[in-house]
Amino acid sequence: MAAGDPGRAPGSSRPAFDPRHALAWLAVFGLAFGYVEAAVVVYLRALRYPQGFAFPIIDMEPRLAAIEVARETATLVMLWAVASLAAPRGWRRFGAFAVAFGFWDLAYYLGLRAAIGWPESLQTWDVLFLIPGIWTGPVWSAAAVAALLVVCGAWILLRPGEPPRPRAPHWAGALAALALLLAAFLWNHTVAWRGGVPESFPAWLWAAGVALGVVTFAHLFR
Numbered sequence: 001m002a003a004g005d006p007g008r009a010p011g012s013s014r015p016a017f018d019p020r021h022a023l024a025w026l027a028v029f030g031l032a033f034g035y036v037e038a039a040v041v042v043y044l045r046a047l048r049y050p051q052g053f054a055f056p057i058i059d060m061e062p063r064l065a066a067i068e069v070a071r072e073t074a075t076l077v078m079l080w081a082v083a084s085l086a087a088p089r090g091w092r093r094f095g096a097f098a099v100a101f102g103f104w105d106l107a108y109y110l111g112l113r114a115a116i117g118w119p120e121s122l123q124t125w126d127v128l129f130l131i132p133g134i135w136t137g138p139v140w141s142a143a144a145v146a147a148l149l150v151v152c153g154a155w156i157l158l159r160p161g162e163p164p165r166p167r168a169p170h171w172a173g174a175l176a177a178l179a180l181l182l183a184a185f186l187w188n189h190t191v192a193w194r195g196g197v198p199e200s201f202p203a204w205l206w207a208a209g210v211a212l213g214v215v216t217f218a219h220l221f222r
Contacts, residue, residue: 034107
């Protein structure tokens with residue numbers, strides 16, 4: 001390969017990392033994978049909620065519940081695998097994962113809306129995830145986090161130079177933000193598990209988690 005070839009890393013036979021190219025294909029993958037997720041849920045709801053999804057949650061036999069949890073785990077593995085192929089290790093790989101995850105989640109709701117007219121609004125309640133418990137909340141709470149993941153992940157990918165190394169306060173802030181968000185989304189786990197109908201979402205707890213996460217991110221990548 002001739003010297004100065006922009007498609008190769010200096011002194012290496014491997015192609016140089018192109019953040020814009022990676023970002024574009026991560027968006028394509030996330031949007032396509034999100035539609036696949038929406039299609040799967042359309043089929044599940046047609047079988048289990050023929051009158052339309054609503055709380056309380058219909059009990060699922062243990063074997064099917066285990067399969068569903070395994071499917072969600074496989075989804076996370078696939079998103080991380082694509083991120084690993086798209087970006088070098090470290091922060092850029094995490095940024096790639098955030099972009100793919102964010103687009104996947106947004107495309108999921110857009111796909112459901114296009115296919116079955118659901119959710120009716122951003123205030124509509126949904127079962128968001130099943131690991132490590134039943135995540136519930138209005139659609140806006142999940143969509144807002146997904147949008148932030150896309151923005152922050154794209155910033156990491158496109159930022160010039162070497163990504164900064166987080167220090168102890170950054171790790172503490174990130175873990176605290178994650179804990180607050182998990183607490184908010186799992187707030188009604190017991191209610192949903194027992195076949196009840198969630199009545200309130202701790203928006204204050206969710207907002208605290210988002211705010212802490214954004215502040216920590218901004219301080220690290222300022």
